[in-house]
Amino acid sequence: MGRTPKKALQSPPKSNPVSPLDPKPSHSSAVSIPPTPETLAPRRSSRRINFGSNQNTPLRSPDHVKEIVIDAVKTPKSAKNGGRSKRGAEKGSVEGSFSPVSPDLREPKKRKKANEKTTVKTGSRVSRNVRFKKKIKNADAPKRRRVYYKKVVYDGGEFEVGDDVYVKRRENASSDDEDPEVEECRVCFKSGKALMIECDDCLGGFHLKCIKPPMKEVPEGDWICGLCDARKTGKKVELPAPPKGKKRIRTAREKLLSSDLWAAHIESIWKELDGSYWFRGCWYIIPEETAAGRQLHNLKRELYRTNDFADIEMESVLRHCYAMKPKEFSKADTEGDDVFLCEYEYDIRWHSFKRLAEIDNEEDDREADTDEDWNSCEDPGSDTEEYLEHEVKNVKGLPAGPSPAHELPANSRKGRIFGLQKIGTKKIPEHVRCHKQTALERAKTTLLLATLPKSMPGRNKEMEEITAFIKGAVCEDQCLGRCLYIHGVPGTGKTMSVLAVMRNLRSEVDAGGIKPYCFIETNGLKLASPENIYRVIYEALSGHRVSWKKAFHLLNERFSDGNKVGKEDNQPCILLIDELDLLVTRNQSVLYNILDWPTKPNSKLVVIGIANTMDLPEKLLPRISSRMGIQRLCFGPYNYQQLQEIISSRLKGIDAFEKQAIEFASRKVAAISGDARRALEICRRAAELKDYRIKRSSSLPNSASAGKATVGMAEVEAAIQEMFQAPHIQIMKSCSKLSQIFLVAMVHELYKTGMGETTFEKLAITVSCLCASNGEAFPGWDTLLRIGCKLGECRIILCEAGGRHRLQKLQLNFPSDDVAFALKDNKELPWLAKYL
């Protein structure tokens, strides 16, 4: 199975006469997005009309186009230096049609310009004539393909992949003609340079001096204009009428929010065969257009991203707008009028909402992209490559594509999962948006283990060492395989440090500091069996799923014999194996094979193994320990200062914890395990306890509020108790009378004989003695046996199966002092103390 795609990759693409160069044969197919099941928004389909065909709206001349190819992402290799492939002649014509603007030659210069951020608006380089000519040429060579760009300067605006833009909705709408970049004041109806303030309710702009009473500077927090204020109190308000002869001009933002304009997110930009510029856009939608309608918590400037895509001609683009994540949005105070909040994705098929993924996921995507960049730049067979990539893109882009996705089983599609688009809330829950977090709640969120810390205090030395190791392995021209073994007790930041180092290095790769490499992360405990690691590695390298034997064979070929598997042939490969000790099999072959590869001359493999035990290499066969044990790095348990720093660095800016409380928690944890996770959990639990207390007391009307909302020693103490103390003493205190007698008899027996272990027969006799001498009714042997088994179930005592009856062996599971402590002052049975 794995062989076929490999061959396809290696074979020269030219041999294919009908090469799948054009990913989308025509517009119509690209546009053929399946109709939504319930066409709640039927007008959406009208968006898909071909704007380009409409020549009536030369608002701006499309001819004033200037292109900049920066980081020719999707630019096929052949376009860059056509001479190398057989299709040179054809390439030449392509370049001819590009005429003066040959991307290859101009690139360095243009990049510089782009860096200087000078928006050059040069004359018509690509004039209509050229376009015309090109059309003819297209007829000659219909196989020519689109050229993809990352950044395009179109009619004075610089558009990049990933930007958001306004898109015109109607072709002839006169209201689209004027495009005021600056909003007018609602009072004086002039724009001007004076500082304006925005009402948080009606989004109208006001000059500071026009407000009554005038303001000097923009106030902190929300501000609501006098008109809205009055409207809220129920008064009738007359909006100030505009001066005669002057129509109130609506800004693009207002038009968008009243759905007279559209907004889209640019996914990719390309030049069509006829020279027109197109982009693939992902629509934004305003809350009113969703199935749920505008919800109470929706902000005025809120948009939803949809999973509805369309190809749009650049001509219909109005200008930039900015859809921001909540974090950026909250900071964007002075960015202008075209700022929107976009937190959710809206599924047009299922009418459901989903949060947009957080930033670190985006980073992953970006990494994938950059990988592709390098590949397409270096690989001679890039034609097929690109085709494949587009395939992938299409799949990614159209999760709700024409394939009846929901009919496939969700959990087994060879690594791809279907039907996930079904998951999503029909309505965004109110509590998520409207809830103002208290300091305690914020503290709880930052103390979550899942929250990625911004910095890692106390691990600088180790991180430097890892960085040096990886750089040393990767940067040299001759990448020699190496192996690093990292050990340390759980919760000391081993995996996190390695991942942080890899993140830093990735940004260095992006900056061009180091050669690109591929990074594979596996976890021994997440594999079904140790052998499966071959499969995982092979899949990460090539993207194909094969059986582990086959994968082992192929990997062996790659690493030992130097045969190349996939596209990333020349790259060094860094393999991170978490929980390495799980890979130890009986004959230890898996570990041996993996650690043997780095020693091979051409492998370019770097292995980083992480495990808890310090002496893992020594426990293994000598041939393995000699390969693994050379370079080691120890992550010692955190001491209390480090733990304190970790906690307080997370809690920076939140006034929820007393300083001693943090110190207490960190000292306690440092004394026991030095596990940072444990320290964080204790603090979080303490905050939770405090929060619980406050919320409880506030729900009761008669009690006064529970003082200051900071976590003190008492809460931390309670959290530590809960976490570290076994609950057996409480159970002993509250268990039934006979169970208590039973336990006391066990202790008594232990004192008498000095042996830890006793049999049920002896114990029953002791119990009957105790009962007889203290006036308690002896319950009978069978009841006693049942009681013993119940105690054994809770593991207060250890006992054999009850079927052994009088031969059953019994043993206390806790020290006898605990029993004495728990039962000493028992009110019901005061005589118990005699025997303890």
Add this chain to the structure above:
Amino acid sequence: MEGENQAEKALILIRSRICNPSYIFTPFSDSPESNYSKLKFIISNSVTEACNNSILLLGPRGCGKIAVLNLVLRDLLAEHPDMVSVIRLNGLLHSDDNCALKEIARQLCVEHQLLFSKMASFDDNSQFMISMLRECGLAHKTIIFVLDEFDLFAQGKQRLLYSLLDAMQSITSQAVVIGVSCRLDADQLLEKRVRSRFSHRKLLFLPPSKEELQRLLEHILSLPIDSSFSHDYAMEFNAKLHKIVGDCRFTEIVDTLSGSDSTVNHLLKFLFRAVCCMDLDFGFLTLENFKTAILSIQRQPKLECLQDCSVLELYILVCMKRLEDKEQNSYNFNSVMKEYKGIHDSYQTSDYYARNVCLRAFEHLLQRELICFTDNRGQSQSVEFRPVKLLISSHELYPGLKSNRSCPLAY
């Protein structure tokens, strides 16, 4: 006729109450110190604030761990419809990692109306679970994993727990893992790396105290005044009940009951028996009902076993006991037969049975588990030669012999 009808209705009502754990545990759920409100606070925190948590519910069997959890989950599902999905696993069924992951995938598929494939491998299922966790987190949906008999999941490599708890360390996931176990040392069973990822919330379920028991009794047994029951009947029923509960003989009964086992479950079993004894013609609960119930619930199975034994079987038991008194620790059928012959020769109390008859009696005793083989070795040996042990102590044997009517008096 009317009265009987009323009594029948009352019986049905009380029985259905006893069988409904959520009814039993509602009176305990109000106070802030109750496990209900603590558990609800932790879980609803996870739902509303996207905190990942892992909780252990510990306590002896029959204290209502699962019942309280179900109450909390029911209320949460009502409060946040469509936002909480519950995955239930049981250690007795799914302690194998592979099968547990498959079950998780299946339940997730059912919950979200996706198609499930039985053929999926371990990797597929674990990937599916992780991506489901992510997607549900993005959609503000919480997945609650309930692991009953948690201690059985903490065996072997603990792959399932590791991958669950590790998946919860990513910011996008929103999940709660609730382990339910009667073993108090359940968290000590976790491997170090798993324990480090566990967030160690612990809730302890204790058997009810005396006052709570009293409250519970009246909560279960008293009839509602304003309902389909006639007012007079309900009043009279409650008055009679009140009188019974106040009676010191009744408190004695409850004390003996809770003296041996004070869990809620035990009490419910007792009450069910008592209620079933209720005389429909009379129409009200009496103290007699409770007395019969306590007798039927405090059985002594070993003694009852002895009462059913034949004389020959008793002889054999007595012989074995005599051997043990002679401090002969290891004996088999042959040595028992020798002793039997000795007794018979000296006392002549009853007929002498042939050896094969004795062997039948001996085998019968083995089946009733009054005696057993000392070890499992030598199973190929025939019964006569394997060493055996008496499973009943002399202290039990004596009253047992006394209570057996067919037993000859002297020995």
